[in-house]
Amino acid sequence: MSAVDADELRRRAREFLAAHDPASTDRLEFLRARFDAGLAWVHFPAGLGGLDAPRELQAVVDEEFAAAGAPDNSPRLNTIGLGMAAPTILRFGDDAQRSRFLRPLWTGEEIWCQLFSEPGAGSDLAALSTRAVRDGDAWVVDGQKVWTSLAHRASWAILVARTDPDAPKHKGLTYFVCDMTAPGVEVRPLRQITGEAEFNEVFLTGVRIPDSQRIGEVGQGWQVAMGTLMNERVAIGGGAAPRESGMIGAAATAWRQHPELRTPGMHDRLLRLWVEAEATRLTSQRLRQQLAAGTPGPEGSAVKLSFARLNQEISGFELEFLGERGLAYDDWTFRRPELTDFTARGAGYRYLRAKGNSIEGGTSEILRNIIAERVLGLPGEIRTDKDVPWKELPR
Known part of the structure; x- marks a missing residue:
């Protein structure tokens, strides 16, 4: 068991902040020092950004740094590095690879x-x-x-x-x-x-x-790769989020702002979607708690599957509810975003972009197979190519 508890982490975070004033310390210098102090990923090993502390105690450190106005490491820009590459390198990489890649990955120096x-x-x-x-x-x-x-x-x-x-x-x-x-x-x-x-x-x-x-x-x-993908599905569908956030928040806001468009049938649909979104959010929260005890398993596939389906249903509901207003598309300008923000654009954008949710991060069809075989224990599909040399497979 780790000797580092919540009180000890809080003490270390406050001492660090006292020695590295976020208002006057260079951002990159601050992030590098935080990593070296073991206050980056607290559950990672000492010397690799952590203190071998329980994973669930990360929130203790994050709260102290947020309250002090400390800079973050731009997690939205480096979501693949933080959510997929880092845990893979930690688990499967050698000492030299961990030492070379984890620090600049966490600080955001390398995307x-x-x-x-x-x-x-x-x-x-x-x-x-x-x-x-x-x-x-x-x-x-x-x-x-x-x-x-x-x-x-x-x-x-x-x-x-x-x-x-x-x-x-x-x-x-x-x-x-x-x-x-x-x-x-x-x-x-x-x-x-x-x-x-x-x-x-x-x-x-x-x-x-x-x-x-x-x-x-x-x-x-x-x-x-399977280790990486289990982390990816948790990163996509299992993030911590407040109630009524994301796609359901946008739909609920539209409902409150346009009482003249409400119908009894729409009301029932929104209630059902709201309840399903909340159930998925709570399941994601429980999954994150389970992660504190070890590595992600196939359960993350179920959360990601639900996330994709709900995003598509909710965005379709919002578009139908708003009618002509929902069909307007706010900006066709070509851009290269780092990561999609579903809530920053209009209903038309959300409807179009959500179509990709059932493909990215593992298609919904593959995720159903994973859930059936690895969670429910159902017989696997017949695979005639399992023992055939790859070069002999038709392509």
């Missing part, structure tokens, strides 16, 4: 993206065809990735590539950290129905990755 999905292997990640071929102490990578958030801002990427085409598709993969500024990396924007380009397609042509940037053993890429 991260995720190179998983491919045009020919969308929901079936294990069927990916990006190749990594060993060349001395490095790997040469060729392929294409798609739907890559933040690739246009990222310094680093977590990458899964095929290193053994003779093995079955799940067993021939290896996990890497890829330098997004390396020769051969090309990032192109993907324009969405909203007019924005949050996502990118990334082309990898002869990209050399040192073997020291391999995470886990050769051929262990699927297991490492």
Whole structure:
């Protein structure tokens, strides 16, 4: 058991703030010092931004820093790094990788993206065809990735590539950290129905990755990637949020502002959606509490599934409720946002953007399979390609 309790964390945070005045200390210097003091991720090991404290005590530290007006590490800009890359590196990386990557990741000096999905292997990640071929102490990578958030801002990427085409598709993969500024990396924007380009397609042509940037053993890429994806689904659907926040908050606000548009049928629909949104919020809160005891499991898939469905239903309700006003689209200007803010734009934007929620972070169809097999214990789907060498599979 850790000797660091809430009182001790509060004391350390206050001592740190007394020695590093947020109003006069350089922002980056402040964040680096906070990491070194173990007050970044308190549940991480000492020396890696933490104090080996219980995960649920993070809120104690965050409250002290927020009350003092301390700068944050721009979590919305580096959500992939903080929510996916960091826990993966901590769990599967070696000491050198943890020391090299975790500090600048947490401070926001280095932004991260995720190179998983491919045009020919969308929901079936294990069927990916990006190749990594060993060349001395490095790997040469060729392929294409798609739907890559933040690739246009990222310094680093977590990458899964095929290193053994003779093995079955799940067993021939290896996990890497890829330098997004390396020769051969090309990032192109993907324009969405909203007019924005949050996502990118990334082309990898002869990209050399040192073997020291391999995470886990050769051929262990699927297991490492599953650890990453469990964290991703919690990051997307399991975040802490106050009551009536997010999409349901926008719909409830529209309802209160336009009493002339209300009908009994609309009232019943809004009540049902509000209750479902609150149940999902409370489930997310419970999931975060469970995370304090260990690593995320398949339960995060259920929260993310509910999050996607509700966002689409609520945005559809809001559009129908507002009628002609809801159809107006506020801004078609091409932009490259770091992360979508559903509440900052109009109902038309929310309706269009929510369509992607059932695809990003794991499609709803795949999440239903995970819930059925790994949570409910139902028989798995018949998979005839499970033991077939990847190179023999039709593509």
